[in-house]
Amino acid sequence: MLDKTYGPKAIEKKHYDAWEQGSLFSCDKASDANPYTIVIPPPNVTGSLHMGHALNNTLQDILIRYKRKKGFDALWQPGTDHAGIATQMVVERQMEAENLTRYDLGRDKFIERVWKWKSESGGSITSQLRRLGASCDWSRERFTMDEGLSAAVRRVFVKLYNQGLIYRDKRLVNWDPKLKTAISDLEVEQREIIGEMWYFKYPVEGDSSIYVTVGTTRPETMLGDTAVAVHPNDSRYKHLVGKNLVLPIVDRVIPIVADEYADPEKGTGAVKITPAHDFNDFEVGRRNNLKLINVLNQDAHMNDNVPEHLRGLDRYECRVLVIREMESLGLLDKIEENPMTIPYGDRSGVVIEPWLMDQWFVDAQRLAGPAITAVEQGKTVFIPNQWENTYYEWMRNIQPWCISRQIWWGHQIPAWFGPDGEIFVAETEEAAIAAAFETYGKHVVLGRDPDVLDTWFSSALWPFSTLGWPENTTELDRYYKTDVLVTGFDIIFFWVARMMMMGIHFMDGEVPFHTVYIHALVRDEKGQKMSKSKGNVIDPIELIEKYGADALRFTLTALAAQGRDVRLSEKRVEGYRNFCTKLWNASRFCELNGCLPSNDFNPSGVDNALNRWIIGKTVEAEQAVSGAIDAFRFNEAANTVYKFTWGIFCDWYLELAKPVLQGEQDSLKSETQATAGWVLDQILHLLHPIMPFITEELWKQIACNRACSLITADWPNLKNELIDPQANAELDWVIRLITQVRAIRNEMNIPAKVEIPLMLKDANDLARNCIVPYTLQIKRLARIKSIELLEGNVPKGSLQDVLDEATIILPVADVIxxxxxxxxxxxxxxxxxxxxxxxxxxxxxxxxxxxxxxxxxxxxxxxxxxxxxxxxxxxxxxxxxxxxx
RNA sequence: AGUCGCGUGGUGUAGUUGGUUAUCACGUCUGCUUUACACGCAGAAGAGCGCGAGUUCGAAUCUCGCCGUGACUACCA
Missing domain, CATH: 1.10.287.380 (Valyl-tRNA synthetase, C-terminal domain)
Known part of the structure; x- marks a missing residue:
């Protein structure tokens, strides 16, 4: 016997453990069934579950559970990525407490310590995903630093290097002076601020009465200026092109060059060029053969390329001194307020410096070509479609991808340097040594590049590395390409783009997934992005504790309309918790009334119209839910099953069935019991992908002799023939009649307890045919004493209303x-x-x-x-x- | 600056190819301990879909403009 209310806590863990231990999440590579595969976008090993994850993984789980129940060999491939910078920071912070730095430990010991951290406290997100109910095949869990995945990384690096798609170059990179590593464009966060623009006057060489005025937002970089550029057609400066300026403070002579980069409309039309500290200036420098003078060292203090009195200063201290000095020289023209965006490192939170360095780059532009074509040709489809624009936009303007990081935790670059700087790239040290031997004709000592690869480099391989590549596994053969990648739009560039490029390149042109489903961001109820600094984050685990995982999942699903943000408020979760209780109690009612599913029940053999009606409605609901999930219309699936369960099954069918169920034991009663039990069963199937826990519990409880679990039980496959138009017409009429009588009663303030007579005048055939068979129901639900067809006069003081051709008459003379x-x-x-x-x-x-x-x-x-x-x-x-x- | 969205009862929203009495939930109001459920039941009020123009027999739905709002990308001398 079921309890009166549903208690999620008691059952969630029980079922999850049973599913996992029973290997019910596992794929079966030997199966005859068609595979259906999703690779999880691997969360950070340092991460913990936030609402974005909860939504993302709920949707993946719905797809996987649905397909699994439909008979596919479903594989949801889970795992985490090693999050190079984030993980290293976590461990370094831990060591800070012991007054240790990673340099104290040395590289090997430090890496050992990171692994220790990982085994003790890493990957807690995977247990949180279990709380959510995610039915990943944990037996196949992977980590980007696993041996197999690391082998994949080495193979890819070497291949791309040999194909000329990875190269070493001295370029400007985004340098994080706190973490002392390069980071990618995508790890740079642009913040808007109101800053200041300083205008400096640079005297012309040989005539210090003439100046060229330039503006800058970073005065300290003037120490690295090697030219001033003006537009070739700018008449204000034409006569000065070719002449030189004397760079104040430094006293360096720098040329005035003509370059189209200078925009006569902006500022003074003359722009200072600092090729070693600005991406645009770098290009100008290349075009005009300008010197590159680096004035910063790796922690953003001034280096020895600046005048002695400024050396060693922090960049901002230096800035102040430069401004002061320019002012005292009379060369500070003016200062203006200037709204601008400043690049910050998303991990370190400090201002990023463009810095000139030797780094490894991927020629992303060449890899992007086929990835663009694949989408153009529809080999991979984005849902909703508009995101294809975003993808194209980025892919068509893609920059060289800097993949080396100056940290220790990650895949160390498989490149070795000979004594003369010759590079040997190989999958193993032995191979590099052998190659060196061939080059030099003797044994030499090689030094390995100390840098590691960007975490996204290994994540990009995820759809095939997790399936065993570079080995030729049956899994790879069977499950690649995968079916759908589910992700938020904020990381289209991180995941989708890079997985597409690598997948196509290494898997013989085959895309990693045929569909990319992009879901919205989860915001708070006011539409604000959730962030720790705003303090409006809602912890999904807390909601699970309070309302149960099913309620949270249902809420996220019901709100996940395509192309719109999810605004989450606790009220909604509460509402869907109530829905769980409703379902629970409906099941309880069924149990109480012997409405149990039976194996030999045949829905097409049912006689009674009420039962035929609810069976037809069930068919409609099943078709709507299946269609909605197939089309990634998750909110529609949720709302359909919600309305069917509550609004039709509970509110009407069970109420209409009560007179029968509480009547004498006869064939109608047993048919009704069996029908109710069957419908409840179908509801459990339809709800299971969204609410796995409560449905599994009810499935087990209402028929405890069932061998299989709901999670793997077949999804209903219901035929249109089960829909009976005649039954629909009858029940539609009965429901409208009852609703109308109730409304009149309410409006006319007839006390709920008072039972009144009902008469129908001018009733059509449908109505005439319904009165008798539904008498008990009408009486009960509309609180009616008697029902008759009226031929004669309408009694005095009757309430009247119209239903189709008929007039409803409620004689209540004394009350009205x-x-x-x-x-x-x-x-x-x-x-x-x-x-x-x-x-x-x-x-x-x-x-x-x-x-x-x-x-x-x-x-x-x-x-x-x-x-x-x-x-x-x-x-x-x-x-x-x-x-x- | 460019691109892409969004603007529907008090609040949050649905609305697939133009024809619906504009959906649902929360909230509000009224009445109910009706033997599954007050995390419940029954009823009600409340919007004509940002503004303007156009296309059409017909527009919340298509087109254009405007206003508001958001995200992303770029730039910022």
């Missing part, structure tokens, strides 16, 4: 106030007259009749007719009322 009733009828008549007018107007429009499709015109005619009948019946009702006065 004629004035109130008259007003009520007036209102209804007015409403109906307005309807009639509307339809009349439409139908008397020649153009409408001739242009609109026939069925639309026909429909309008029918509506007009119905409204007319209602109008006249209501008019008669009013007349009778007034006569009775």
């Amino acid at each position: 106030d004629i004035g109130t009733e008259e007003k009520r009828l007036e209102r209804e008549i007015l409403k109906m007259q307005a309807e009639v007018e509307r339809f009349n107007k439409k139908l008397s429009n020649e153009k409408f009749i001739s242009n609109a499709p026939e069925f639309v015109v026909q429909l309008e005619r029918e509506k007009l007719n119905e409204a007319k009948i209602a109008c006249s019946r209501l008019g008669q009702a009013k007349e009778r009322l007034l006569q009775a006065r």
Whole structure:
């Protein structure tokens, strides 16, 4: 016997453990079934579950559970990535407490310590995903630093290097002076601030009475200026091109060059060029053969390339001194307020410096070509489609991808340097040594590049490295390409783009997934992005504790409409927790009334119209839910099953079935019991992908002799033939009758307890045929004493209303106030007259009749007719009322 | 600056190819201990879909402009 309320805590862990231990999440590579594969976008090993994860993984789980129940060999490939910088920071912070730095330990010991941290406290997100109910195949869990995945990284690096797609170059990179490593463009966060623009005057060489004024937001970089550029057609400066300026403070002579980069509209039209500290200036420098002077060292203090009195200063201290010195030299022209965006490192939170360094780069532009074509040709489809634009936009403007990082935790670059700087790239040290031997003809000592690869380099391989590549595994053969990648739009560039490039390149042109489903961001109820600094983050685990995982999952699903953000409020979660309780109690009612699923129940063999009706409604619900999930319309799936369960099954079917269920034991009763049990079973199937825990629990409880679990039980496959139009018409009429009587009673303040007679006048065949079979139901649900067809006069003081052709008559002479009733009828008549007018107007429009499709015109005619009948019946009702006065 | 979204009852929203009485939930109001459920039941009020124009027999839905709002990308001398 079920408890009165649903308690998620007691059962969630139980079922999850049973599923996992029973290997019910596992794929079966030997199966005959078609595979259906999703690779999880690997969360950081340092991460913990936030709402974005909760949504992302709920949607993946819905797809996987649905497909699994549909008979596919479902594989949800889980794992985590090693999050190079983040993980290293976590461990270094831990060591800070012991007053240790990684340099104290040395590289090997430090790496050992990171692994220790990982085994003790890493990957807690995977247990949080279990709390959420994610049915990943944990037996296949992978980590980007696993041996197999590391081998994949080495193979890819070597291949790309040999193909000329990875190269070493001295370029400007985004340098994080706190973490002392390069980071990628995507790890740079642009923050808007109101800053200042300083205008400096640079005297012309040989005539210090003439100046060229340039603006800068980073005065300290002027120490590295090697030119000033003006537009070739700028008449203000034309005569100065070719002349030189004397760089103040430094006293370096620098040329004035003509370059189209200088925009006469901006600032003074003259722009200082610092090729070693600005991405645009770097290009100008290349074009004009300018010197590159690096003025910063790796922690953003001034280096020895600046005048002695400024050396060693922090960049911002130096800035102040430069401004002061320029001012005292009389060379500070003016200062303006300047709104601008400043690059910050998303991990370190400090201002990023463009810095000139030797780094490894991937020629992303060449890899992007096929990845763009694949989407253009529809080999990979984005849902919603508009995100393809974002993808194209980025892919078509892609920059060289800097993949080396000056940290220790990660895949060390498989490149060795000979004594003369010659590079040997190989998968193993032995191979590098062998190659060196060949080059030099003797044994030499090689030094390995100390840098590691960007974490995303290994994540990009995830769709095939997790399946065993570079080995030729059956899994790779069977599950690649995968079916769908589910992710938020904020990381289209991180995941989608890079996985596409690498997948196509290394898997013989085959894309990593045929569909990319992009879901929204989870925001708070006011539409604000959740962030720790705003303090508006909602912890999914807390919600699970409070309302259960199913309620949280259902909420996220119901709110996950395509192309719109998810605004989450706790109220909604509470509401869906109530839905869990509703389902629980409906099941409890079924159990109490012997409505148990039976194996030999055949829905097409059912006689009773009520039962045939609910079976038909179940078919409709199943088809709608399946269609919605197939189309990634998750909110639609959730709402459909919600309305069916609560609004139809509970509110109408069970209520209408009560008289039968509480009556004598007969064949109708047993048919009804079996039908109710069957419908409940179908509901559990339909809800299971969204709410796995409560449905599994109920599935087990209402039929404890069942061998299989709901998670792997077959998804319903219901045929259209089960929909019975006659039963639909009857029940539709009965429901409308009851609803209408209830509304009149309520409006006329007839106490709920009072049972009144009901008469029908001018009833059509449908109504006449329904009265008898549904007498018990109508009496019970509308609180009616007796029902009869009225042939003669309407009793004095009756309430009247119209249902189709029939007039509903409720004789309640002693209770009714004629004035109130008259007003009520007036209102209804007015409403109906307005309807009639509307339809009349439409139908008397020649153009409408001739242009609109026939069925639309026909429909309008029918509506007009119905409204007319209602109008006249209501008019008669009013007349009778007034006569009775 | 460019690109892409969004603007529907008090709040949050649905609305697939133009024809619906504009959906649902929360909230509000009224009445109910109806033997599954007050995390419940029954009823009600409340919007004509940001503004303007256009296309059309017909527009919340298509087109254009405007206003507001958000995200992303780029730039910032």
